[in-house]
Amino acid sequence: MDRPLSPRESGQFVAERSRDVSVDEEGVRRVAEMLYGLKDSEEFTASGWKKMNPLAPSPDSDEAINWVFVTDTMNFSFWPDREDQQCEVIYKGNTYRGYMSLCAAVTRAVDEGVPITDPAFFSQISEAELERVLRSDSATPMPMLKERHQALTEAGRVLMQHGGSFRYFMSHGQNDAEKMVQYVVDNIPSYRDEATFEGQKISFYKRAQILVADFWGIMEARGEGNIPNLDYLTMFADYRVPQALVYLGALRYSDALMEALKKGELLSSGERREVEIRGCSIWCVESIKNVLWKLVQERDGQSCNINSALIDFYLWPYAKQHHKEMAHIPIHHTRCIYY
Secondary structure (H helix, E strand, O other): OOOOOOHHHHHHHHHOOOOOEEEOHHHHHHHHHHHHOOOOOHHHOHHHHHHHOOOOOOOOOHHHHHHHHHHHHOOOOOOOOOOOOOOOEEEOOEEEOOHHHHHHHHHHHHHOOOOOOOHHHHOOOOHHHHHHHOOOOOOOOOOOHHHHHHHHHHHHHHHHOOOOOHHHHHHOOOOOHHHHHHHHHHHOHHHOOEEEEOOEEEEOOHHHHHHHHHHHHHHHHOOOOOOOOHHHOOOOOOOHHHHHHHHOOOEEEOHHHHHHHHOOOOOOOOOHHHHHHHHHHHHHHHHHHHHHHHHHHHHHOOOOOOOHHHHHHHHHHHHHHOOOOOOOOOOOOOOOOOO
């Protein structure tokens, strides 16, 4: 089959042809300066994985590796139709929303004795059983249950064809980030996040790249994290990080796009404006990374090991922490399985 452009190539291709979204070079430099001041903090190490995933089982357990696969396979479309109607999961006295509600629900199921991290089980789980696992503690259920069920059982069947283990499945990627992403995309259809823009087939592979990054993170936490070529990964094109990039001045939306988003207009997956937001976000973070690397080389005389995935791992929680300050910047909403 004809392969699409890689996510990085796609980001550049889209950014060079975008009409409603643009990368602001001055803003890029300001963000790079900000990250330079934080470059030695724990946020930019893989050892921060457990901090970012407090609901995961101990990384020392083999169960934790399959936990990553289960949560990442269902990691899409958590935004509510209305802000006052959120799916909520209460776990150990804490209330979780969004992606964290999924993590809490999966870990709650593990505590309840449901073998949700066993591919032999989740490859055959019924939609009703999954609905029980993902049950909400509010009046709003987890969105897209049918799509999550299809993605999880489909992916589980693939793992069963690979020895019933996510770790064994990933071994086919030959311990190389690029080959791992491609193996995931080639074998599990729900991870095939592609579009056509200006006649060119492109890819974002948001969830496939997160899966590889999380696999790296948990293996690193286990002391086994040497995966070469991690610089292949780009940022993970979603709806939260673009908002942070606009807030920080590194990404700009046209007045027409900003107005459409403020009105709550839904963007369909693959339409021009949606592709521009995601593609330009990738190229924006690439630009930030390149400036940061230059700063470290010029000022410290050494190479920088902060890749695009680590910048994303910083920007996503940053957006969550500063959501009140950036409330005036609308998030684009697209209901799909890709992010």
